Amino acid sequence: GHTRVDHHRSLRTGLPEVVYAAGKTPAQTAEIFASLAASGVAVLATRATPEAYAAIAQAVPAAEYHALARCVTLPGSAVAGETGGTIAVLCAGTSDLPVAEEAAVTAEIFGAKVIRLYDVGVAGLHRLLAVKDQLAAADVVIVCAGMEGALPSVVGGLVGVPVIAVPTSVGYGASFGGAAALLGMLNSCSPNISVVNIDNGFGAAYTSTLIARAARNVHQK
Amino acid sequence: GHTRVDHHRSLRTGLPEVVYAAGKTPAQTAEIFASLAASGVAVLATRATPEAYAAIAQAVPAAEYHALARCVTLPGSAVAGETGGTIAVLCAGTSDLPVAEEAAVTAEIFGAKVIRLYDVGVAGLHRLLAVKDQLAAADVVIVCAGMEGALPSVVGGLVGVPVIAVPTSVGYGASFGGAAALLGMLNSCSPNISVVNIDNGFGAAYTSTLIARAARNVHQK
Amino acid sequence: GHTRVDHHRSLRTGLPEVVYAAGKTPAQTAEIFASLAASGVAVLATRATPEAYAAIAQAVPAAEYHALARCVTLPGSAVAGETGGTIAVLCAGTSDLPVAEEAAVTAEIFGAKVIRLYDVGVAGLHRLLAVKDQLAAADVVIVCAGMEGALPSVVGGLVGVPVIAVPTSVGYGASFGGAAALLGMLNSCSPNISVVNIDNGFGAAYTSTLIARAARNVHQK
Amino acid sequence: GHTRVDHHRSLRTGLPEVVYAAGKTPAQTAEIFASLAASGVAVLATRATPEAYAAIAQAVPAAEYHALARCVTLPGSAVAGETGGTIAVLCAGTSDLPVAEEAAVTAEIFGAKVIRLYDVGVAGLHRLLAVKDQLAAADVVIVCAGMEGALPSVVGGLVGVPVIAVPTSVGYGASFGGAAALLGMLNSCSPNISVVNIDNGFGAAYTSTLIARAARNVHQK
Amino acid sequence: GHTRVDHHRSLRTGLPEVVYAAGKTPAQTAEIFASLAASGVAVLATRATPEAYAAIAQAVPAAEYHALARCVTLPGSAVAGETGGTIAVLCAGTSDLPVAEEAAVTAEIFGAKVIRLYDVGVAGLHRLLAVKDQLAAADVVIVCAGMEGALPSVVGGLVGVPVIAVPTSVGYGASFGGAAALLGMLNSCSPNISVVNIDNGFGAAYTSTLIARAARNVHQK
Amino acid sequence: GHTRVDHHRSLRTGLPEVVYAAGKTPAQTAEIFASLAASGVAVLATRATPEAYAAIAQAVPAAEYHALARCVTLPGSAVAGETGGTIAVLCAGTSDLPVAEEAAVTAEIFGAKVIRLYDVGVAGLHRLLAVKDQLAAADVVIVCAGMEGALPSVVGGLVGVPVIAVPTSVGYGASFGGAAALLGMLNSCSPNISVVNIDNGFGAAYTSTLIARAARNVHQK
Amino acid sequence: GHTRVDHHRSLRTGLPEVVYAAGKTPAQTAEIFASLAASGVAVLATRATPEAYAAIAQAVPAAEYHALARCVTLPGSAVAGETGGTIAVLCAGTSDLPVAEEAAVTAEIFGAKVIRLYDVGVAGLHRLLAVKDQLAAADVVIVCAGMEGALPSVVGGLVGVPVIAVPTSVGYGASFGGAAALLGMLNSCSPNISVVNIDNGFGAAYTSTLIARAARNVHQK
Amino acid sequence: GHTRVDHHRSLRTGLPEVVYAAGKTPAQTAEIFASLAASGVAVLATRATPEAYAAIAQAVPAAEYHALARCVTLPGSAVAGETGGTIAVLCAGTSDLPVAEEAAVTAEIFGAKVIRLYDVGVAGLHRLLAVKDQLAAADVVIVCAGMEGALPSVVGGLVGVPVIAVPTSVGYGASFGGAAALLGMLNSCSPNISVVNIDNGFGAAYTSTLIARAARNVHQK
Ligand SMILES: Nc1ncnc2c1ncn2[C@@H]1O[C@H](COP(=O)(O)O)[C@@H](O)[C@H]1O
Ligand SMILES: Nc1ncnc2c1ncn2[C@@H]1O[C@H](COP(=O)(O)O)[C@@H](O)[C@H]1O
Ligand SMILES: Nc1ncnc2c1ncn2[C@@H]1O[C@H](COP(=O)(O)O)[C@@H](O)[C@H]1O
Ligand SMILES: Nc1ncnc2c1ncn2[C@@H]1O[C@H](COP(=O)(O)O)[C@@H](O)[C@H]1O
Ligand SMILES: [Mg+2]
Ligand SMILES: [Mg+2]
Numbered sequence A, B, C, D, E, F, G, H: 001g002h003t004r005v006d007h008h009r010s011l012r013t014g015l016p017e018v019v020y021a022a023g024k025t026p027a028q029t030a031e032i033f034a035s036l037a038a039s040g041v042a043v044l045a046t047r048a049t050p051e052a053y054a055a056i057a058q059a060v061p062a063a064e065y066h067a068l069a070r071c072v073t074l075p076g077s078a079v080a081g082e083t084g085g086t087i088a089v090l091c092a093g094t095s096d097l098p099v100a101e102e103a104a105v106t107a108e109i110f111g112a113k114v115i116r117l118y119d120v121g122v123a124g125l126h127r128l129l130a131v132k133d134q135l136a137a138a139d140v141v142i143v144c145a146g147m148e149g150a151l152p153s154v155v156g157g158l159v160g161v162p163v164i165a166v167p168t169s170v171g172y173g174a175s176f177g178g179a180a181a182l183l184g185m186l187n188s189c190s191p192n193i194s195v196v197n198i199d200n201g202f203g204a205a206y207t208s209t210l211i212a213r214a215a216r217n218v219h220q221k
């Protein structure tokens, strides 16, 4: 119908067009997923419900569902392994896991090595300090946090690489759907932080992959 | 004229009525200050400009000016020394100093012992960890921070006493005059934190003094 | 799985880690509750649905459900009775009861004596004035109110102890989910007030318990 | 020039068109004031600076300046004395006085009897309770308050007549220029309260005068 | 249980305590309604669902349901007929009817004469101008409008009596749940307007009844 | 220096690039104005202070200043007279005049015939109804209003042509710098209304000129 | 019942009163639709659910449903073909289609020629540049976009005719229900843009039809 | 005094601690600048007024002032030339220049190669398309834009590298101090975009330098 696929970006970046399943019917999602799969590239669908996955799986049996991340991927496709670089994905609390996993799964399908460091919120600082060495191995760090969104500032001070901060909608009352965390991150006093939209694990992973791909070369030398 | 002095609270708490000099002329401020001084109790004026102090000093030569805190106090008056208890006052950056000093000067005039721990923002965590022992001596902790307002959450996780968080209006752009810090503090995942108005160092010290006064007895035993 | 339990805070404060059941499945909640119960400390789960309680009760039959407070507690565990101090819990209207009860149940499981003074909103002042004597016995006062959130200011003027104000999401239209009450409380002209997040009865009780524990010593002398 | 004077309203209500001096030059204000004075009716200019008054006084020597209220009136003109009814004007703190006086001066020039009850904020409740009898004499009550804006709710519960609430821009930080007080008043749980714009003492007096005029007849019988 | 009934206000105003059924179970609502009915005064429940009415009707068979207004009343009770005075209730569009009817039903049970003038929004001005004569008979005017909330300003210019403006949550997009209408009404350039909370037809009628009761005497002479 | 002039739009529309003087020094403004004047087209500078005009006048003596509109124009240049069509410019109060004049002067320099209908706010409806015939002659109507921003809705219902609504920053308190008027206009129930930015008289005139130019042909037949 | 049909506007504009089905029952919608159909003019219902259409179809079998646009139209009625002029309707992404189709269907029933140019968002600019020629044929352009709402600015720079921008509620997190897109469009640096309410495809089409009707004459010469 | 210098970050990143001069007196700024200069590393002060520069120049004569960028740098110091990589800095309009220059000067002192592409806003798209080749040479792109903030989305679609978006406070009315641009950028449909605080050119350059440093190695091979 009316969809105009944007092949330009894929050509420039080597990263595929991704299906955003929110607001699409399972049938629509499956149809687009299948047509992309047919072209042999790596395929990713985000914000996919179990129903959307069921529809995809019927069309593309090799597709895998990442329930926590709400993502569908097609393993064995082209990009995997080519990007390189290492991305650490952190989250503050267990409620931030769906967003962190959306980031992690996206980064992996795009070919990055991912280090998951979860439930390391700042109110129990020893948890973060305990993983400091693992943090040091990353070329770029994604930090997901809801409520007060303080984790990126602390992490930003511990590492010498770019930090992509993802505010999550976790919280209640004066969290205003993630706005409190978003504002906190935008005002961070760590200067190596930039921010994406609330709950946008995908976008954080996309831009992190571009960074890690370049950084990989540094480490490989 | 129209001012009705509230002696009830002073009687109940043993803490004096305080002059809020903002929006008053130097002459008005001096007049109220002098009349309180005449009654022999401890006197405090907050948000006092140098001009306000000049007017006060003419009427009450013993009055002292705390320029950074924008406070005027009358030393040697009744409350000092009676309250007891120890209050740690922290701030994240050097721009938060006026608010932190308003808190510290208020707490001292009200008779608490004050430990100042300044410029210990979370983006350089080693600075905070270096003062951990001093923190442990406090019966209550006041934490002033602008921008992302993350410091109270981290401090809250390090101590076993109440933390009073004071958002400051330090910042620009999406700090929205301190609203970002305020929201961050309200959403803190440390459960021992409560929050006062933006830049309200006075209120933080007032309520902290009430807490410290009780807590002193614990330490004295 | 990914959960990192924070034993540090428990050690420092003598207060247990608490299960926040919102956004967890009944099975997840029950599993965490049971593992904490096994360690013999006092256990508390907040924001627990009847379904969550059912799952907990199967694993830990001694667990009790506080329906109005949406809390599950394990009586007979370690903390109860040790904290001491007296906390008055007030609320403005009957719709604020769930938040007030979350505070009251939390404070009790943490070992404080609780005085409940409900439905004492400022539009019918005689109701508050009628309980003034009971208020005077408290070491700290928790005040829950939605809509205009005026009650803490009035209470703050009647007592000489710290007041923890809890805005509730009760209201409609321009209450904006509790934001009106929150702003009112932050701007209170009573200087002994500090504020927690909208509907955060738990946090108010946690910090009040720390205050009451110290204050108890004053009264015991 | 372009100004179209609205005589219709004056005819309907018996109340004169009023000059809103904010955003007008002293010369413009004086010109309009003088032309209204020439017609022999009561004249009022609000938000008038001392400079504006100076210009008016040159054109209309009988004009009087109410410095605190920032109003200019022309005594001896037609309306005074005709309206009748009694309006109580309350304010919470001394900083609210300019708004309260704008209301009081407006009501008086429109012919109402005004009872001023100032500095009766809710944080020191005894001050309000001390004037309860005076309140009872009013046909309508105007309540001006900034910061948390709690006073109208308390007053609303004490009287059996309409209360017009005027939020003021007094405060700082999270008062957001009077928005906190405004929201508090709109969410009042006293059902006899309606609200006007922030700092709009004039509007409160205008609508109160219409109410008092009718109510006068009740008392006169 | 915990409910403290406020008889003071009823005594002062002659208007009964009203049951606000939102957030109460049908059983709770019915219990309170029945106990008030037993005392022989006029009874009103607002925001009552059909289920709440069913429960009330079983306890108090004489109770009547006003479906559009979502109100339950007990006819034949004491207040009706005593208040007097005339209230015009206007609304801008058909979607504002539930709020307008809440106001109208409330005013009638409180004893005022009500003139309903509906669907007279300003985008088709002839509809309002056609009812100008009916408007002129009112002692006070209630105007309900959503979307841009312009109707009160126009009506305020047409009448010489107080106008109570009720913003409604009717609209979508940038109406932000009635906030656009609320702000419009607060900024009205008609000085005889005061405003109540979004969708608060009840409060508008309550305060209007107090005004109309006094005004009645004017007309009766 | 760095400025890239956009000649494309001028070529497409026949309307010149316009100098936005806000945030430019008088010298910078004059330099750009002079260079555009040299090319012989109609020239317009908006938001020009008297100082900016003085600088322009020295470089381009024929330039004229429109003080109320804060605009500088160069008469006798190319566009004037070519556009045709008639634009009515309305404003609600005298304080809206600067915005209305920015619109009127812009439309005239772009070649449209302008009908000015000022101070016709809805609180005194007879003023608007008195100019209804003049309104009927317009091909498009620009309506400037601050405070509640109700005028466009009423005008939209009176005419059968497009209405461009311009919220102004006139007002105080809850007008929030024009946001109240903006929201009102976006929610108008008249379907022939579209809205530009707060105080953007220039943009309203630009888009209205494009509409009027086409409409002219209708009337000329 | 209470509905007052506004025939004035229809007479002035030749465009029919339209049924806004949101918040009406299917039965109510069908009744109004049928009564308008009986008068022989073109009929349009917007925001109509399938259930509403089913009810309409029973009363008016010739009615057609536009599922994506959520509109019901009655073909063969009077207006079609008379308006003339060409309207291009653009949208940024496939999720904006319902709003774009509401605009397109409305414009067609009102007699304009519509060019649909969908899925031409600015992140893949070649898609927009590819349809530049088709854009050039339009007398007015409607641009629907959610998320960042950037498309109108780019389109505004490519065409010499008025652009009506329609923010959509498409997005999540910091899109705040379309507010981000709305603000972007209001701040556009293209001066030929005006804006309607979020998701208001109908209003955009209504005002565009009025513009296109006039513009048609230009092209016909 | 109280300042605790954070040497940790410098050691980790090889980038110096930077002086944020806003809110510091010229004397304070000069003192810190001089002490950093003494240590032989590259030194940068941002938000420096001419007065601050004058004070610095007296202490450190080699310091240079970048007036448009409001920055002071010390050339010939250690970092320059070591970082490598290429950063393109774009801005939409001439009013965005101060922010763009803060970014450019920061990136240069940190050792990156900077390509300046200014005044390429989306309303005149040809200007951006004309510099497409220069864009292609960048390892990372900084895009500064106020008003609607649309430029990053368009640029993000043209390049295959990370884009750091900087909203600026340029605009008026509904730009709300840069909030409109900020929201637009956070909602960008280009997935390679992350965002920093309003006007934070410094932070954008800091994080871009970290990215470019890694990317350089790719290009050097
Ligand atoms: N810096 C401050 N911030 C907020 N409240 C204050 C401050 N200083 C004093 N106050 C309060 O203001 C009251 C005195 O106000 P006033 O009567 O206007 O001088 C005191 O009782 C304090 O509770
Ligand atoms: N302080 C005030 N606040 C709000 N409105 C006012 C005030 N003073 C006067 N007005 C209104 O402004 C109108 C006069 O405005 P103007 O024609 O601009 O002088 C009067 O009819 C009053 O309704
Ligand atoms: N008052 C105004 N409000 C908004 N935009 C304007 C205004 N005056 C001029 N402009 C626009 O600003 C552009 C020129 O901006 P600049 O290059 O910064 O002078 C012109 O092309 C106009 O589209
Ligand atoms: N323009 C700026 N915007 C935001 N942060 C800055 C800026 N300039 C410097 N900084 C940060 O401010 C810190 C220094 O702050 P201070 O100790 O107050 O001088 C540096 O480490 C930078 O991270
Ligand atoms: Mg945890
Ligand atoms: Mg520092």
Ligand SMILES: [Mg+2]
Pocket (backbone or CB within 6 Å): C093, C094, C119, E004
């Ligand atoms: Mg009650």
Ligand SMILES: [Mg+2]
Pocket (backbone or CB within 6 Å): B004, D093, D094, D119
């Ligand atoms: Mg006082």
Ligand SMILES: [Mg+2]
Pocket (backbone or CB within 6 Å): E093, E094, E119, G004
């Ligand atoms: Mg209608």
Ligand SMILES: [Mg+2]
Pocket (backbone or CB within 6 Å): D004, F093, F094, F119
């Ligand atoms: Mg006027």
Ligand SMILES: [Mg+2]
Pocket (backbone or CB within 6 Å): A004, G093, G094, G119
């Ligand atoms: Mg697409």
Ligand SMILES: [Mg+2]
Pocket (backbone or CB within 6 Å): F004, H093, H094, H119
């Ligand atoms: Mg330009």
